[in-house]
Amino acid sequence: AQSVTQLGSHVSVSEGALVLLRCNYSSSVPPYLFWYVQYPNQGLQLLLKYTSAATLVKGINGFEAEFKKSETSFHLTKPSAHMSDAAEYFCAVSEGFQKLVFGTGTRLLVSP
């Protein structure tokens, strides 16, 4: 079975600082990986998804993620945090019937 590990339940950054949210996956086959964001009192919104076409994936709102097979990682980054980025972020891997297995989430806190 697939699994996803997100290190750090909370990450705090200052506005303008680099954002790095970590995700490691366990998969016996080439994985289909996703990052979702959840703003307060809302559902999940797709940030980006990994396709085998490129290891560096660009998403919405300036986020990107790099797939590293050797490290089984798919970390999410943004060069400069904005107050509006404060939210909870979920990494997920797809398995049969396109079900998603989610990590436990990382809450990003952005201070002025």
Next chain:
Amino acid sequence: DVKVTQSSRYLVKRTGEKVFLECVQDMDHENMFWYRQDPGLGLRLIYFSYDVKMKEKGDIPEGYSVSREKKERFSLILESASTNQTSMYLCASLVPRGENQPQHFGDGTRLSIL
């Protein structure tokens, strides 16, 4: 844009009640999913459906059932609500064309069982 609509944002019910959570999508998606979200646990799959009248158990189906009589509607049923079913419930859908199609989520129903 895909629209996944959950009938209630907040719901309060009593222990032992039969509870229905409704989800409707407007994009003719084949696959639909119900998750529950709890702090520190992320999202866990309860049930999913890949066609009308078809259903499959997810990781935590105990105490729940589902119904899919029409393609656009997927209902989650708590047969006899218990306090440990207090949670946020999220519905999602997707069209399974290609291997990595994203799921589209509703805004969630925050259910409290008293």
